[in-house]
Amino acid sequence: MMNEREWRDFNAGLSDEVDSWLRGDTSRRTFLTRLMLMGGAAMLPGLGFTAAGSKAWAQAVDVSKVELADPSTPLGEAQAAAVKASSEGPKEGSAYRAVQAAQAYKAKNITLNLTYEAGLQALEPKNFSGPLWQTLTGINFNVVELPHPDQYSKPIAEHIADSGAYDVLDIEPAWIPALANGGVILPIDDYVTKYMNKADLDDYHPLYKSITLYKGKRWGVFDDGDQFALYYRKDVFEDEKLKSAYQAKFGKPFGLPKTWDEYSQVAQFITDQLAPNVYGAAHFRKFGSPGNQFSFLQQFRANGGKFFDADMKAQLTTDAGVTTLDQMIAQNKASIPGNNDLDAVAQWAAWLQGKVAMIFSWPPTGRISSNYAQRDKAINFIPQSSIADKVGYAVLPGGNGEMASGYVRALAAGSNNEEAAYLFMQWVSAPPLSLVRTMLPYTLRDPYRLSTYKSEQYRALWPAAKDYLINLCECSNNAVVDMIMPGWQDYALSIDRMCTAVWGGEDPKSALQKASAEWDSTTQRLGVAAQKAAYQEFLQIPGSYADHTIEKVGQAVHIT
Amino acid sequence: MVQLAPADILPPPGAGRSSRLVSAFADRYFKWLMIAPAAILILALSIYPLLFSLWVNFVNYDFQIPGHDFVGLQNFLQVIQDPLASSALVLTILLSLTVVAIEFVLGLALALAMVRTFRGRGIVMSLLVMPLFISPVIVGQSWALFLQRPFGPADYLLGQLVGHPVNISWVGEVPWVYIAIVIADVWQWTPFMFVILLAGLAAIPQHLYEAAELDGIGGLQTFVHITLPQLAPIITLALTFRLLDAVKLFDIIFMLTGGGPGTATYTASFYLYQIGFQQFHLSIATAGSWIFLILLSVVIMVLVRRLLRVEAA
Numbered sequence: 001m002m003n004e005r006e007w008r009d010f011n012a013g014l015s016d017e018v019d020s021w022l023r024g025d026t027s028r029r030t031f032l033t034r035l036m037l038m039g040g041a042a043m044l045p046g047l048g049f050t051a052a053g054s055k056a057w058a059q060a061v062d063v064s065k066v067e068l069a070d071p072s073t074p075l076g077e078a079q080a081a082a083v084k085a086s087s088e089g090p091k092e093g094s095a096y097r098a099v100q101a102a103q104a105y106k107a108k109n110i111t112l113n114l115t116y117e118a119g120l121q122a123l124e125p126k127n128f129s130g131p132l133w134q135t136l137t138g139i140n141f142n143v144v145e146l147p148h149p150d151q152y153s154k155p156i157a158e159h160i161a162d163s164g165a166y167d168v169l170d171i172e173p174a175w176i177p178a179l180a181n182g183g184v185i186l187p188i189d190d191y192v193t194k195y196m197n198k199a200d201l202d203d204y205h206p207l208y209k210s211i212t213l214y215k216g217k218r219w220g221v222f223d224d225g226d227q228f229a230l231y232y233r234k235d236v237f238e239d240e241k242l243k244s245a246y247q248a249k250f251g252k253p254f255g256l257p258k259t260w261d262e263y264s265q266v267a268q269f270i271t272d273q274l275a276p277n278v279y280g281a282a283h284f285r286k287f288g289s290p291g292n293q294f295s296f297l298q299q300f301r302a303n304g305g306k307f308f309d310a311d312m313k314a315q316l317t318t319d320a321g322v323t324t325l326d327q328m329i330a331q332n333k334a335s336i337p338g339n340n341d342l343d344a345v346a347q348w349a350a351w352l353q354g355k356v357a358m359i360f361s362w363p364p365t366g367r368i369s370s371n372y373a374q375r376d377k378a379i380n381f382i383p384q385s386s387i388a389d390k391v392g393y394a395v396l397p398g399g400n401g402e403m404a405s406g407y408v409r410a411l412a413a414g415s416n417n418e419e420a421a422y423l424f425m426q427w428v429s430a431p432p433l434s435l436v437r438t439m440l441p442y443t444l445r446d447p448y449r450l451s452t453y454k455s456e457q458y459r460a461l462w463p464a465a466k467d468y469l470i471n472l473c474e475c476s477n478n479a480v481v482d483m484i485m486p487g488w489q490d491y492a493l494s495i496d497r498m499c500t501a502v503w504g505g506e507d508p509k510s511a512l513q514k515a516s517a518e519w520d521s522t523t524q525r526l527g528v529a530a531q532k533a534a535y536q537e538f539l540q541i542p543g544s545y546a547d548h549t550i551e552k553v554g555q556a557v558h559i560t
Numbered sequence: 561m562v563q564l565a566p567a568d569i570l571p572p573p574g575a576g577r578s579s580r581l582v583s584a585f586a587d588r589y590f591k592w593l594m595i596a597p598a599a600i601l602i603l604a605l606s607i608y609p610l611l612f613s614l615w616v617n618f619v620n621y622d623f624q625i626p627g628h629d630f631v632g633l634q635n636f637l638q639v640i641q642d643p644l645a646s647s648a649l650v651l652t653i654l655l656s657l658t659v660v661a662i663e664f665v666l667g668l669a670l671a672l673a674m675v676r677t678f679r680g681r682g683i684v685m686s687l688l689v690m691p692l693f694i695s696p697v698i699v700g701q702s703w704a705l706f707l708q709r710p711f712g713p714a715d716y717l718l719g720q721l722v723g724h725p726v727n728i729s730w731v732g733e734v735p736w737v738y739i740a741i742v743i744a745d746v747w748q749w750t751p752f753m754f755v756i757l758l759a760g761l762a763a764i765p766q767h768l769y770e771a772a773e774l775d776g777i778g779g780l781q782t783f784v785h786i787t788l789p790q791l792a793p794i795i796t797l798a799l800t801f802r803l804l805d806a807v808k809l810f811d812i813i814f815m816l817t818g819g820g821p822g823t824a825t826y827t828a829s830f831y832l833y834q835i836g837f838q839q840f841h842l843s844i845a846t847a848g849s850w851i852f853l854i855l856l857s858v859v860i861m862v863l864v865r866r867l868l869r870v871e872a873a
Contacts, residue, residue: 149838153837153838153840156623156840157837160623178623178624181624181626182623182624286708286731286732286818287731287732287817287818287819287820287821288818288820336710337709337710337727338708338709338710338711338727338729340729340732341708341709341710341729341731341732342710346710346711349711350710486624487624489838489839490839493834493838493839496820497819497820497822497823498822500732500820500821500822501820501821501822501823501824502822503729503732503733503821504729504732504733504734504737504820504821504822504824505733505734505821506821506822511822514822525622525625525841526624526625527625
């Protein structure tokens, strides 16, 4: 029989498999094998593995319902340390404190309703942190899976309905002002003072430390370092023929692009030389895909663009705006055919198949490029990487990669179990737990703690994992963050519409003017004075602009 | 056999009176009791939201703006002055008319072809009506998978057909997005026209065709002078039903183009969804819905009158 976890993985994998199969990027054999499994599983006892029983360290806590790796592996070691930190201490650790405080709820038979993005994001609390928390505290958990846009809209709808449906919300940092102003989430400062170890707060990379602050209050615990970085094919960039051809054509050495203009030039050169086998780049620029807004906003700021002037008039229709769109058009032209129809997963598929030489994307790119992620059956629908030992990591051209979205665990207003919900948030993001959750092969949670960047266990996951972590840290030092202001949803929607209109043939300047008008309308609707104040607050956040990054304010962390 | 005394079978005088009273009460009010749950349900789910939405029209009801201040006609003005709202409305009208016209022509052609019996007719009919049973969201997703580059096979198949590589952005460039939407909608809803028109064709009395044949009238004339007039009420009905549904076009847009490129494929429904449920400007979305409802009511009235006239004739 399949156990509960295997059924969940199987079902999640099956639907993804069907999608992949329909897209034509997985084998029919795999798909049919899964269908066979579904039919035959009931007759095949002993499928899969059970984690309990062989873990000596787990004897103190019954972890039979928790998905655990072999204790001799780096992940198994990290999991053992997380359980120990939760159940034995150190006593001053945030994980231990949260678990101890949560014992008060043990006999109360309460259930925490946790929103997570549907699919792989939700597997982690279902397989690991949820069951472990339940085992440690007796507090039940219920993972509510929502598509990404609904992670914003559903809590609002439930708040308006005053349903108390959720306890802990998974939200983007940029949603904090809107949700805080709307009363959907609660500040957690009092709980932090009461329960959290301040050293654990300092363990965040400085970029993520202030990202949950708004109007002087803390609105959640940061929990997903969605830092964009450049991933490139070392074999392509080390190719001697390409090097000499590039030198002959441009009179300079062939190497990683340092500016966005160079990026287009290098991508186009690679496409001209190697297509249709390899194209210069691939981007996720499909309608509704956040790739458009993230690409535009990071480049716009790298080009010196500012969002608003002193009167809060939108500043998109400027040289920086036109330059950015022109650069993006050049990137599209230099990329794999169908570039503008790709979403993030399709971009990854093209990359893993070895069809492109450079992509910039979220940190899971590093894990799936090395085939580390695909070892878990929950994610093995993703094609195996054909470039596992050929991938290099770098900061983005221009230096300022977007900290693109990320997740904050926030306390839902109207929660019937406010304190217990907070304790879960503190525990799940505490250093030992955070490390494990960013190490799980199928996870989409990405490193954000200094202790994770330095973790020997993480660095042992694949040969280049150390370089990967160092690069993520470096990228965060110069990162720009999303526009953390009320109205972000509306401003971002305008950017997406603008970009897709341009990909569809509209003149960039005209598209910029329309987007500017939409931004002005949004600002007017929310109130110019209120937005001005919010913008001033945003300007204080390190990463608001290229001249105000963590590096520029002198807080950079360089690890080795 | 036991003989019952009169006292055993007749109720006492007082009891009879109260029983009659109960009976009379039940006769008078029981029906109201029976329909009360349905009435309460309708009041709660239809009338209350409708009245609530009337109020929302005239206040600020925006998640990000505190309070519900009275704003008069401001919400209506915002929609009327929004160029996106008017372009969405125009697109809705154009797309609806286009898809319904194509679906009508194809549906009629199919009905004419299928009205006569032939071997395998049952199987062909089953296949033809199958798209009707698929959720529009699935239809949109399926067409997106088919058309979307680089993994969708549409461009490859077209390339094989024309003998050279084809690179069309079906979901990202005008006019291809419109063609993609029309194809997906026509694929799903032509069977609806087909089924209704086929029923209409089957109901035309056979003796009319026999008389025409005896008079030596040709096929085209028979179609024009017998089939079309006899089918007219059904055609009006089919066009009315389909048009009312087509103006709500949302699911396919949502899955296939997301309203893009830019806002090129925003229909009225998609516009209202974006404003209301993605941006949470609820009062503007409500005002937009009312404007849309009023405009749609005019179309409905014209179509229903036409339908009644045909029926009376």
